[in-house]
Amino acid sequence: MTEQKFDFEYTVACLGAGYVGGPTMAMVALKCPEVKVIVADINEKQISAWNSDKLPMYVFYEPGLEEVVKACRGRNLFFTADCDKAVIEADMIFVSVNTPTKKYGAGAGKAADLKNWELAARHISRVANGDKIVVEKSTLPVRTAHSMSRVLHANDRKLHFEVLSNPEFLAEGTAMKDLAKPDRVLIGGNNKEKAGKNAIDRLVWIYEHWVPKERILTTNLWSSELSKLVANAFLAQRVSSINSISALCEQTGADIDEVAKSIGMDQRIGNRFLQASVGFGGSCFQKDILNLVYICESIGLKEVAEYWQQVVSMNDWQKCRFAQRMVKSMFNTVADKRIAMLGFAFKKDTGDTRETAAVYVAKHLLDERAKIAIYDPRVSEAQIKMDFDYYEALPKDEKFSSRIDICKDAYGACKGSHAICVMTEWDEFKDLNYQKIYDSMAKPAFIFDGRYDFVLVVGFFYCLNLVFFLDRNILNLEGLKKIGFEVYGIGKPMPESLKMDETSVI
Ligand SMILES: NC(=O)c1ccc[n+]([C@@H]2O[C@H](COP(=O)([O-])OP(=O)(O)OC[C@H]3O[C@@H](n4cnc5c(N)ncnc54)[C@H](O)[C@@H]3O)[C@@H](O)[C@H]2O)c1
Numbered sequence: 001m002t003e004q005k006f007d008f009e010y011t012v013a014c015l016g017a018g019y020v021g022g023p024t025m026a027m028v029a030l031k032c033p034e035v036k037v038i039v040a041d042i043n044e045k046q047i048s049a050w051n052s053d054k055l056p057m058y059v060f061y062e063p064g065l066e067e068v069v070k071a072c073r074g075r076n077l078f079f080t081a082d083c084d085k086a087v088i089e090a091d092m093i094f095v096s097v098n099t100p101t102k103k104y105g106a107g108a109g110k111a112a113d114l115k116n117w118e119l120a121a122r123h124i125s126r127v128a129n130g131d132k133i134v135v136e137k138s139t140l141p142v143r144t145a146h147s148m149s150r151v152l153h154a155n156d157r158k159l160h161f162e163v164l165s166n167p168e169f170l171a172e173g174t175a176m177k178d179l180a181k182p183d184r185v186l187i188g189g190n191n192k193e194k195a196g197k198n199a200i201d202r203l204v205w206i207y208e209h210w211v212p213k214e215r216i217l218t219t220n221l222w223s224s225e226l227s228k229l230v231a232n233a234f235l236a237q238r239v240s241s242i243n244s245i246s247a248l249c250e251q252t253g254a255d256i257d258e259v260a261k262s263i264g265m266d267q268r269i270g271n272r273f274l275q276a277s278v279g280f281g282g283s284c285f286q287k288d289i290l291n292l293v294y295i296c297e298s299i300g301l302k303e304v305a306e307y308w309q310q311v312v313s314m315n316d317w318q319k320c321r322f323a324q325r326m327v328k329s330m331f332n333t334v335a336d337k338r339i340a341m342l343g344f345a346f347k348k349d350t351g352d353t354r355e356t357a358a359v360y361v362a363k364h365l366l367d368e369r370a371k372i373a374i375y376d377p378r379v380s381e382a383q384i385k386m387d388f389d390y391y392e393a394l395p396k397d398e399k400f401s402s403r404i405d406i407c408k409d410a411y412g413a414c415k416g417s418h419a420i421c422v423m424t425e426w427d428e429f430k431d432l433n434y435q436k437i438y439d440s441m442a443k444p445a446f447i448f449d450g451r452y453d454f455v456l457v458v459g460f461f462y463c464l465n466l467v468f469f470l471d472r473n474i475l476n477l478e479g480l481k482k483i484g485f486e487v488y489g490i491g492k493p494m495p496e497s498l499k500m501d502e503t504s505v506i
């Protein structure tokens, strides 16, 4: 991308051009035309994807993103693999590198792996030619800023680096909307010192271009770092809570739709994040809660650690429960049966598959020797293959192609299958011709709906105009029953035939 010459008032760079770094910086560039924005990544492939004419949808499918990138790229938004140049040019450097769960050594399976963050900090310290503001955009354990400040200052050139925490709260699939109209922007800094206050003011100035001042919160560093972990823990806790109740509904005849609506209309509880599902996925919830658990364990807060651990354990149980329900319903065997999996992404409107519930359900079914036919409108075959490897979902000595069939559409996946499981709430799954699908399947034809979608309903309550969500399974379960399907919906009263199977011995 050739760079045109403009006099920019200020330059920001971002190390890490992933799901967060790319969209976040694109929004800064859109809203702050006088600011030059450079997004740098050590992964050259990633950078050439951002610089390509059409953003590869399997890499960055995010509604509204392409339009913003096209409007700003080459004007005040630049993507580069030259991280040195980005650091040298920038007054402020966001660090938005990945901080996955550590897989080795102390804290393996729980603690955040800070390797990338430390490398980025060392890089900045090594090549910077002047004082810089360094902004934590990645999600990090509380008190990371302290360690990072030490790493950054371990240079012999007497440079000063002011570290801020500015965690990101966007959700994938709605990232551009979330960035354009955030509930709040959180900025943590050393608000006791002049340099810290100046740095906070600079970052506030950026966001003030489009975010109302009252939505920009400034706090101390540790509150900001911790708030990000806590926000995700609370959100995930709601999903695990409603999922725990979904199991109770299935056994008692209560209906999870009705329960969620009834409790959600209580304004103290609120109606969002009450959609029961096969389990939460995505790169953040599990990782961030485990990180919180690890921090609590490390400082001896055993009871607090156990409390939050249960949110993840409940989620694991829900994924497993869903897969077991499938096996039990299908006469306790799925060996050599073709099972159509509709959706593989961890939620709709994204091609992201990190920690997707689909791969865990698939693993369980493959252990039971099923054959799986997968269709997802935004996830490539290569990505699915990588996920099966990464999560070791395929039994040893089994070839991917002998057990997994990646299909071009839902009809192809369902054809000849004994069962369908809906793993992602893609809108297109609501409008399929289910009669045609039923006719093409082995009988009895089962359908297991692991997802809820919602319709927005505007209701009037006294004089107040209340907006609430009415939950429902992604599929019209009653309609499917009329066609002849054996239907299972999360949190729906279980049919008597399935209840019988529940008590049977494998
Ligand atoms: N994905 C989300 O929805 C989301 C939302 C809020 C916060 N977060 C947090 O933001 C951070 C980034 O998440 P993500 O989903 O964008 O990750 P990602 O894996 O999509 O992107 C991270 C990028 O950083 C690059 N990178 C790694 N080390 C680097 C270095 N030293 N210099 C330059 N580039 C480097 C990688 O090549 C990769 O492209 C994580 O801490 C995550 O927890 C993610």
Ligand SMILES: O=c1ccn([C@@H]2O[C@H](COP(=O)(O)OP(=O)(O)O[C@H]3O[C@H](CO)[C@@H](O)[C@H](O)[C@H]3O)[C@@H](O)[C@H]2O)c(=O)[nH]1
Pocket (backbone or CB within 6 Å): 139, 168, 169, 170, 171, 172, 173, 232, 235, 239, 272, 273, 274, 275, 276, 277, 278, 279, 280, 281, 282, 283, 284, 285, 346, 347
């Ligand atoms: O009622 C609900 C809501 C969500 N989910 C599932 O929970 C997961 C996470 O969904 P969501 O939070 O919408 O997506 P993420 O992109 O993972 O966003 C979360 O994680 C980000 C990374 O930290 C944060 O920035 C966001 O604020 C936070 O919502 C997905 O599998 C959803 O299907 C449910 O099962 N039921």
